[in-house]
Amino acid sequence: MAIRNLVFEGGGVKGIAYAGALEVLEGNGYLNLLQNVAGTSAGAITAAMMALNYKASKIKEIILNFDFKQFEDGFDPLRVLTSYGLYKGDAFLQWMKDRISDIGGDPNMTFADLNGPGTTYRHLSVVATDLYTQNIQVFSKETTPNTIVAEAVRASMSIPIFFKSWQFSNQSPNDHIYVDGGVILNYPIELFDVNGVINEETLGLYLANVSGKPTVDAFGHDHIIQYIKSLFDTLLKVQNIDFSEDKEEEARTIIIDDLGISATDFGLTAQQKQELLDSGSKAAKAWINANPLSL
Template identity: 35%
Template sequence: MGDSLAYQIKNMVFEGGGILGTSYLGVLDYLYRRGRIGGLQRLAGTSAGAITACIMSFNLPFEQIESIAASLDYKKIPEKTEINELKLIPEEVKAGLDELFGDINCIYRLLHDYGWFSTEYFYSWIQRVIADQFDIRKKHPPYTFTDFKNPYLHKENRPFYDLYIIGTDLSMKTSRVFSYETTPLMEVATAVRISMSIPLFFEAVKLQKEAANGTSMNTVFCDGGLLNNYPLNLFDTPKFNLDPYYGVNMETLGVRFMQQLNYKEIDCLLTYIESLLHAASYIQQGIYDSNPLNKERSIVVDTQGISPVDFDVTAYDEKYWFLYMQGYKAAKKYFGA
């Protein structure tokens, strides 16, 4: 689109969007087929975009990226694991509580961990995916951003692309960038888990942090999309580009979803959370719209109203393929061929 095509793509940024992130596979299919990202150096993403950025950072052929993505069982992501503290309750008592209040495990999790569903399945999955890229003889998991930066530890000594994950630090009421520069000793799987932890829908991530006076603080993190769902301007600083075009790094290519403002009836916790996320996203839309160059460097995917929290998807089923092809078509339209 326009002048943006004259620049080499060195950075890619992926917006958050739950299961809509499946469409990123179609975008990448197009980009890899056409050899558009041979100069790629850095990847950033929020939520579903963080998952894509993480997998893509391994610097693998597209076929392997696609295979890894397809191994994620979407239906297991909203997980209702049993809470350890509730295992001592007799089953007949628990059944009565479930009948009275709904799922007692989920209610307990909502009250104590601030989310209805567990993210244990996803966390275990992303840990395995990451571990598969490392030579376990050289270092055992967990793997940090520093480890991602060290090709000696990787299988085949393959260098990774630089990775930037967006999260929300609720304790400090601010957006956070997790990366080699900012959080070198942080486990990457934890950073991705934070980034996809939709408020109220998924449990929050609690981490211990040492305060200046030596005491321990409990810090609560959640979905990066709450404050920065599309970190397109992350690489607009002189650190990443000494010759910006009107203050913008045109070597950054972003991928996002078409925003559609319409009425949605709120009749349960799920639709409440979904509408809450859309509201936060629409507020951020103003930042994106404020600079026409943001549109110049963004592939926009039309997902035609599919809910980002509709996890009733199976790899390569009809909905999966629809999102995949919408991503491919959007990339093709952007590049005009």
């Protein structure tokens, strides 16, 4: 199977597991022909880093050495009334821009800059939810060439009520309000299909509670943060795919056990991070065993 397109599901901090899976796929030559990457929310973050030609080992290193609690910036309950989010989300935006700067890119690069003529980056597509149209918005060189890449990823990971909703600084593609792409399309596996025909060169990475571990503890009406986190986790679960009923999608998906970790558990321990990485690695190895690389 030649993998030219790679798609990442949204899943908040659980997306840490993707680095483990990518390291296995990369190490076994499965990503040698990779051209296009796409993702929603946390999946958009990983997709962006893959588009920027980050190696899986570097992504893993960044994850292990970063405190995700830093993304919970500027807590203010009143912000829910003004820009619909408890946290600013500015820390994440700066983090994403830093990742672009680290590889020598302009932190404010647009999709046209990223995938224009003469560049060596992989083609990137990012999914967010447009609250004006009440539909998905796919950001890419073709659809939104003048949109800033880091801001598109910021829009895609704007967990409703948790992070401030997003409006683009340069009003490109428009002045609409955006939230997390996972609200409507958390797993954009069909993005590279044409006229409903499955693209056999597409592989997706998908997070599921395979082990059946409980995601959250019980909480009362006085736990607003836990309420918001549980609400978002529930929203994502509604979109879970029953792969037993969709064998075609299962065949092109690596299903990773998320170990029952909440998408918004930004206080993960080093051990939990490693367990997610190991889970991603384990799932990728199992998929490779079932799908040997054709020479």
